[in-house]
Amino acid sequence: GKGGHAHYMHKEIFEQPAVVGATLHSMINPATRRIDLGRYGFDAAGLETVTILACGTSFHAGMVAKYWLESIAGLPVHCEIASEFRYRRPPLGRGALVIAISQSGETADTLAAMRYAKSRGARTVAVVNVAESTIAREADAVLPTLAGAEIGVASTKAFTTQLVVLACLAIAFGRARGELDCKAERALVAALADTPDLITEALAGDAHAGGVAALLAGARDVLYLGRGTAYPLALEGALKLKEVSYVHAEGYAAGEMKHGPIALVDKEVPIVMIAPPDELFEKTASNMYEVMARGGQAILISDREQTDRFANGVAASIAMPEAPAISTPILYSVPMQLLAYHAGTRRGTEVDQPRNLAKSVTVE
Numbered sequence: 054g055k056g057g058h059a060h061y062m063h064k065e066i067f068e069q070p071a072v073v074g075a076t077l078h079s080m081i082n083p084a085t086r087r088i089d090l091g092r093y094g095f096d097a098a099g100l101e102t103v104t105i106l107a108c109g110t111s112f113h114a115g116m117v118a119k120y121w122l123e124s125i126a127g128l129p130v131h132c133e134i135a136s137e138f139r140y141r142r143p144p145l146g147r148g149a150l151v152i153a154i155s156q157s158g159e160t161a162d163t164l165a166a167m168r169y170a171k172s173r174g175a176r177t178v179a180v181v182n183v184a185e186s187t188i189a190r191e192a193d194a195v196l197p198t199l200a201g202a203e204i205g206v207a208s209t210k211a212f213t214t215q216l217v218v219l220a221c222l223a224i225a226f227g228r229a230r231g232e233l234d235c236k237a238e239r240a241l242v243a244a245l246a247d248t249p250d251l252i253t254e255a256l257a258g259d260a261h262a263g264g265v266a267a268l269l270a271g272a273r274d275v276l277y278l279g280r281g282t283a284y285p286l287a288l289e290g291a292l293k294l295k296e297v298s299y300v301h302a303e304g305y306a307a308g309e310m311k312h313g314p315i316a317l318v319d320k321e322v323p324i325v326m327i328a329p330p331d332e333l334f335e336k337t338a339s340n341m342y343e344v345m346a347r348g349g350q351a352i353l354i355s356d357r358e359q360t361d362r363f364a365n366g367v368a369a370s371i372a373m374p375e376a377p378a379i380s381t382p383i384l385y386s387v388p389m390q391l392l393a394y395h396a397g398t399r400r401g402t403e404v405d406q407p408r409n410l411a412k413s414v415t416v417e
């Protein structure tokens with residue numbers, strides 16, 4: 054059942070502290086407080102490049118992972134939409150690791166792209182939520198997300214648990230490649246370990262997010278902007294809103310705004326700024342000033358200090374708990390989900406079963 058929630062999507066959003074915690078604990082050795090992927094038959098020896106293959110929301114998790122694998126493990130990463138990759142016949146050597154990310158483990162394009170990679174001699178690892186799936190069976194190794202069954206068609210807890218697995222993978226590779234010493238690894242693991250509690254804090258903003266969602270539910274178009282790992286979150290926030298509320302939304306890298314999308318800005322277009330208080334914040338804030346100077350309705354998602362600072366200029370804001378950099382993409386997924394959910398319910402859509410969508414896309 055829905056456990057007292059009006060929809061599975063809402064229930065699954067609220068399961069995230071538990072399933073993120075469970076997934077994290079499956080990757081951490083409790084004695085050493087370090088990442089332990091040994092039991093998954095996994096070995097980073099001889100690794101030169103990583104290619105990530107996925108579709109939809111799982112592709113957005115892969116885009117976040119690209120930032121982590123580059124910055125934590127020093128690995129060159131390609132992140133590719135599986136339906137494009139599979140027809141390009143790209144070269145892959147033996148030093149290539151292919152990571153296929155799929156909640157269902159049955160997505161036709163992701164499976165075909167992984168099979169192609171295998172046929173070229175690449176090693177494959179699957180990040181899947183359904184352990185008995187085709188992608189899990191055919192991959193050389195499997196890193197399971199422990200989200201439990203996801204019933205809502207729009208992916209929520211599967212996404213955040215994918216992020217957890219991918220963060221752990223980046224840490225494990227960082228260590229294997231000598232990019233992280235023991236102390237740095239333990240600091241990252243300790244930071245990740247706080248994520249479930251931070252998600253619980255973010256979920257306390259559910260009712261507030263429901264109010265902010267009124268701005269989106271009444272819009273014709275919505276823009277989502279972010280920089281760094283907040284860029285894939287902008288794409289994910291826009292996808293989620295489209296799916297469950299049928300409001301047209303686009304995600305952009307904040308720095309791309311002046312290269313086109315700024316032409317859309319007027320007082321009718323809400324602009325969701327995903328701006329965690331990191332070293333990129335001031336750059337994103339200057340994009341927000343440009344939006345506000347043109348009468349745009351900025352919705353700022355940042356920490357309390359920044360939402361207070363901009364309280365007078367923005368149309369609305371969501372104050373997030375302070376969080377270490379590595380858990381930020383996981384944590385900031387929560388307001389993306391809540392905004393989409395509440396915009397959908399306000400518009401009376403079938404949020405658990407949006408029109409035209411299927412949970413498992415087994416045809417290309």
Ligand code: F6R
Nearest residue numbers: 109110111155156157160207208
């Ligand atoms: C979005 C969504 C889809 C899936 C995509 C891939 O909420 O659910 O975009 O992410 O169809 O599905 P999996 O992860 O099962 O391969």
